[in-house]
Structures are given as C-alpha cells and as structure tokens.
Amino acid sequence: MSTFIQSPFGQKIQKLSSLHFVIGCLLISTLYATVCNLAFTEGSFLHVSDYTISLFGKYLCYALLALAVDLVWGYCGILSLGHGAFFALGGYAMGMYLMRQIGDRGVYGNPDLPDFMVFLNWSEMPWYWAGSDNILWMVAMVFIGPGLLAYVFGNLAFRSRVSGVYLSIMTQAVTYALMLAFFRNEMGFGGNNGLTDFKEIFGLSLQNPSTKLVLFVATSVALCIGYIISHYIVSSKMGRVVTAIRDAESRTRFVGFKTEHYKVWIFVVSAMLAGVAGALYVPQVGIINPGEFSPLNSIEMVIWVAIGGRGTLYGAIIGAVLVSYAKTRFTAIMPEAWLFALGGLFVLSTLLLPKGIAGMLPASWAKGSEKENDGIEPSDNYENKRSESNNISNPAEAK
Amino acid sequence: MVVDKKGSPLLAEQNIKPDTRHGVILYVEDVSVSFDGFKALNDLNLYINDGELRCLIGANGAGKTTLMDVITGKTRPDFGKVSFGQQVDLLQLSESEIARAGIGRKFQQPTVFEELTVFENIELSLKGDKGIITSLFHKLSSEQKDRIADVLHTIGLAKECYYAAGRLSHGQKQWLEIGMLLAAEPRVLLVDEPVAGMTAQETERTAELLTSLAGEHSVIVVEHDMAFVRSIARKVTVLHQGSVLAEGSMSEIQSNPDVIQVYLGEDQG
Numbered sequence: 238m239s240t241f242i243q244s245p246f247g248q249k250i251q252k253l254s255s256l257h258f259v260i261g262c263l264l265i266s267t268l269y270a271t272v273c274n275l276a277f278t279e280g281s282f283l284h285v286s287d288y289t290i291s292l293f294g295k296y297l298c299y300a301l302l303a304l305a306v307d308l309v310w311g312y313c314g315i316l317s318l319g320h321g322a323f324f325a326l327g328g329y330a331m332g333m334y335l336m337r338q339i340g341d342r343g344v345y346g347n348p349d350l351p352d353f354m355v356f357l358n359w360s361e362m363p364w365y366w367a368g369s370d371n372i373l374w375m376v377a378m379v380f381i382g383p384g385l386l387a388y389v390f391g392n393l394a395f396r397s398r399v400s401g402v403y404l405s406i407m408t409q410a411v412t413y414a415l416m417l418a419f420f421r422n423e424m425g426f427g428g429n430n431g432l433t434d435f436k437e438i439f440g441l442s443l444q445n446p447s448t449k450l451v452l453f454v455a456t457s458v459a460l461c462i463g464y465i466i467s468h469y470i471v472s473s474k475m476g477r478v479v480t481a482i483r484d485a486e487s488r489t490r491f492v493g494f495k496t497e498h499y500k501v502w503i504f505v506v507s508a509m510l511a512g513v514a515g516a517l518y519v520p521q522v523g524i525i526n527p528g529e530f531s532p533l534n535s536i537e538m539v540i541w542v543a544i545g546g547r548g549t550l551y552g553a554i555i556g557a558v559l560v561s562y563a564k565t566r567f568t569a570i571m572p573e574a575w576l577f578a579l580g581g582l583f584v585l586s587t588l589l590l591p592k593g594i595a596g597m598l599p600a601s602w603a604k605g606s607e608k609e610n611d612g613i614e615p616s617d618n619y620e621n622k623r624s625e626s627n628n629i630s631n632p633a634e635a636k
Numbered sequence: 637m638v639v640d641k642k643g644s645p646l647l648a649e650q651n652i653k654p655d656t657r658h659g660v661i662l663y664v665e666d667v668s669v670s671f672d673g674f675k676a677l678n679d680l681n682l683y684i685n686d687g688e689l690r691c692l693i694g695a696n697g698a699g700k701t702t703l704m705d706v707i708t709g710k711t712r713p714d715f716g717k718v719s720f721g722q723q724v725d726l727l728q729l730s731e732s733e734i735a736r737a738g739i740g741r742k743f744q745q746p747t748v749f750e751e752l753t754v755f756e757n758i759e760l761s762l763k764g765d766k767g768i769i770t771s772l773f774h775k776l777s778s779e780q781k782d783r784i785a786d787v788l789h790t791i792g793l794a795k796e797c798y799y800a801a802g803r804l805s806h807g808q809k810q811w812l813e814i815g816m817l818l819a820a821e822p823r824v825l826l827v828d829e830p831v832a833g834m835t836a837q838e839t840e841r842t843a844e845l846l847t848s849l850a851g852e853h854s855v856i857v858v859e860h861d862m863a864f865v866r867s868i869a870r871k872v873t874v875l876h877q878g879s880v881l882a883e884g885s886m887s888e889i890q891s892n893p894d895v896i897q898v899y900l901g902e903d904q905g
Contacts, residue, residue: 470772473771473772473773473774474759474760474770474771474772474774475768475771475772475774477749477752477756477759477760478760478771480749480751480752481749481752481760483751484749484750484751484752485747485748485749485750487710487731487743487747488743488747488748488749488813488816489749489760490731490732490735491708491731491732491735491740491741491743492735492760492761492766492816492820493732493735493736493761493766493820494732494760494766495730495732495766496732498768499768499771502768
C-alpha cells in the first residue's frame, strides 16, 4: 500500500480531492448499474437485478440524508436527532403529489379527493393542500416545508442559545410531536396509513422497472449535486465559520460573527437536503407514513454518520450505504436482533474507529480541498514581510 | 447614539468611528450588575483614554471579568451607561456587533478554533463583512493575505501557519488569540490574564507585545501576576468588591493605604 502511494500514479490520485473522487465513484457505479441492468439479461453474471436497483435507489436517498446530517453535526456540531422530520416532510410533499396523480383510479374513484379523504367523508381538499396537484408547487414544497420548519425551530433554539444535549432532545421532541400529529386522521395527512397506492410519476408507471431505474439515476444525480453543494459550503469561508462555531462558539461571536444566523442557515440547508432525499425516497418505496417521523429513524441516521465518519461528507455516504445494506441483509436473517446489532456496531465503531470508516482513508483527504482553495504560498509572502518589517519591535523575533 | 434610518446602530464597518474628541475611548459610568442579590459590580466608573495601556487588578470576585463581560455585551448591567467613544452606546449592541464596532476580547482560557489552521484562525478574525453571503463567496484578496502575514509575523507564528491551532503550545495559543484580536483591527483590546500558564520567557515577550500595541490601540489588561503588571503598567486601576478602589501609577497604588489593606496586604501576608 505504501509503495502504491509513493508511486507516481498513487501520488496523482492523492492530489485529486475527495470531491472528484466521490463524484467519479458515484457516477461510474450508477453508470455500471444502469448498463448492467439494461444490457445483460437475467442469469448473466454481470446482470444487476431490478430489485438491486430499487434497493440502491433507496440507499442513495439515505446517503443524501446522511450528508445532510453530517453537514450540521459533523461541521457545525449541531447534533440533530430529528432529521427524520425533514426527510418525512419532503416525502409527504412528494407523496401528496403522487396521491393527486392517482385521480379517479383510486378505490373510491373520486377524481378530486384522495381515498383517505373520501374515507373520512371529507367533501373538499383542506386549504393547506391547495395546489398539491401542481408539480412545480409540490417540488417547491419539498424545499419550503422542511426549510420552514428548520428556520422556525432554528431561530427559536439558536437565538435563545440552546445547544448541546438540550438541543438534541428538543429536535427529538419535535419529530416525535410531528409523528403524533401526523398519526391523527383529522390532520389530513392520511393518518396512520399515510399516503400510498401511487400509480405513476410524470406519466411513468411506478410499477415499471424502467421507472425505478430512472428514479435510481435521478437519486444518484441528486446525491452528486447535494455533495457538490455541501462540499462547496464546507470548503468556503462559510464552512470555516461553522467549524469555528463548532469548536468555540463564543470566540466566534467575539470575532464578530452572528453565530445564530450561521447556525440557522446551515440548519435550513441541511433540512432542505433531507427533504429532497425524502421526496426521492417516497416514489421508490411507494409509501410515506408517520412512522418516518419516529425518533428511532432519526437516531439511525446519526449512527450512519458516526460509523462512516463525521465531518468528512463522504464518510456519511459510506456509512449510510454500508449500514443500510447490513440492515437489509441482517433483517432478512434475524429481524428482531437488528437493533442490537446496530447498537453493537455503534459502540464498536466509537471504541475502535472514533473517526469512523473515513478515518481509515488517506489523511490528505480528511480536510477536503482546503489546501487548493487558498492558494497562498507561505514562503514567499512571509519572507518578504519579514525582511520589510525587521525594524518593527517584534517579540517573536527574539526566538 | 448614532443610528441609521431604521434605528439600528451604525458600526465601524459603516465608517462611523467612535467620537474620541475628549481623548476618552471607553466610558463606563455608574454600572451595577448583580447576580441573585450578589453585587458583582457596584456603581463602577471607569474611563479609558484613547491609546492607553491600562491594567486592572483586584482580588478574586472583585468584578474584573464581569466588567469585561459588560463591555463586550455578554452581560447586561442593571444600571449604568457604557459607551464607545462619546456616542456609540454599547448596551444597545450584541456581542458580535460590539466586536465589529472595534472592541476585541481575549478570554482567560486561550480560546482558538482548534481544528482550523493558524492561518484560518486569523483569516476568520480579519476586519470586514461578517455576513453569510459574503462568507459563502469570499476569496481572500492579496491585501488580506498580506495583512494575515503581518499579524502572523507580529505574534511569531508565521512558521506554524498551516498547523492546526489545537497543536500549538499553551503560550502560542495565547498569542494566536491576541493575533486574532489584532487582525480585527480593534480600537480597544480587552485582555484577560494573558500570561497565565506562560513561562518566564513567554511572559516577557507577551509584555513586549502588549506594550508595543498600546498607542495604536487602547489596551486593557486584567492580570493577577503583579510582577507582570509592574513590568507593563503605566496606569493601574484597582477593583474591590465591584467598584474602583484606587487608580494611578504603580507606585501610587503601592503606597495607597486602602490598597495595601485590601489587596497588596493580602498578597504580602
């Protein structure tokens, strides 16, 4: 391994930033899966089954969600145990749009109202679902819903300077409260059955394998875009400010930054990413119900990031995909033991891999592309300065 | 105080400078702060002249840190008036606004951004727009790079500029924090126990650094180390039970009977 790193090829690879590598890996594996799904027939060694495609489409949604968690937790130190709420809100926005697309093909055949509303003897759409059959509005809602919740919650919590474990408990309470609210039939969100029975998206049948493939590719592209945005944020000065807030918030404040604004802002961006993940998730699994708000889900997201390695972005993706894959495998064998396995995995990774799986990768990646973006060469600048200002009284020169 | 059309205070970044025509940069008048009935500050009056180096001494609980908290906006006084120059009322501003207006503070414990490099620590502290949008699209100009290099040079950390700040020694962190204050180009520097935990040699260099800063900046130093105070002080203010007990040169303070009784008396006994 060490000789590989020293070889010219290895050095070239090291110069690539994590951004190029992650995007490259994502696109290549998506391309590979797509080609192998379409070009090779079942039974062929290279064939990727439709089941695998839909499974990985789901994992990529989780990866985008984990990315959102890493952005606030890994970089800004806000341990949110309620990111499931943003994910579910995004999911509900998309779910309602799909619900409206069913039209008169529902069980009750009502062209205007979804089945669950007919079932409850509602005669018209409640006001908050106005425009839910308009795709543009619902896509906007995927951002607005989670973003607004994050904005209101963030403003209340961060302005009153709630932080640490208190904040985590509050985020947990928010998602729990939303879960209870969404369970209620009279809320108009489908009650405990949630929204399901979707027929088609943009005119493509959701039962059709090719639609699943399209959704898989779309999720992969969304993940890439989310990654690029997150990467840009964390390697900008903005990213250094939020890292500074994580490490020493009061110092950041006394340096002149309004830390509350920064925290709210990063929280809102993260919530929107989570909302997009939810919106892509719903058509792929075919259902959204209040169970998605369950605090357990939100804790699982944090565990993905912890196992993958927080504060790296790509660690979150690795963690989400690996843990979800393990979950799929494990729950097939011993469903009731999965939570113990997850807990054990978390304890083990905390003890043995405090920096997660990402901690095992080359250290030069760990800080992203910070080296490339400042572009300041210390030697020439400082040497010049030193010779210019030799006459200024300088305690350091005594060294 | 100076306000804009919307009634919010104008800051140094908007080119409103504190009015120091009377030579005083910081007015602290009749300030009282109490915590659950305990009077941390009691009718305290303090005037800091533009460009002076002032030492604040006092026993534990005399109110030194509370005074710093009041000036920097961390604690709001129950009564009194604190203003920056004649016009900028500090009690109306938040901590970050006060910082941007030109009052920098160094904490008792060295507080730096451990995961960021020394260079980035200074970069974040540079004077300028601290808004979100600016941060998101910010690129360092060559003037800013020069300015960072200048500051690193002044605090003697040029060689360590790409180290993570967490790797620095205790003394180096203290200097880095002072450097972060300098980068913000403040008018007033509040320095809380700058030599705590430093070796004799480091203390000496810190003394030189602080003395060289006075003149261009007003520097207020809180310190327990009497030898250190003696080495830098031109004017000393003694706090006792939340008010000013005495003010003057070191020799005047040392011969003041009240001071001998309550502070130096304890020191020698």
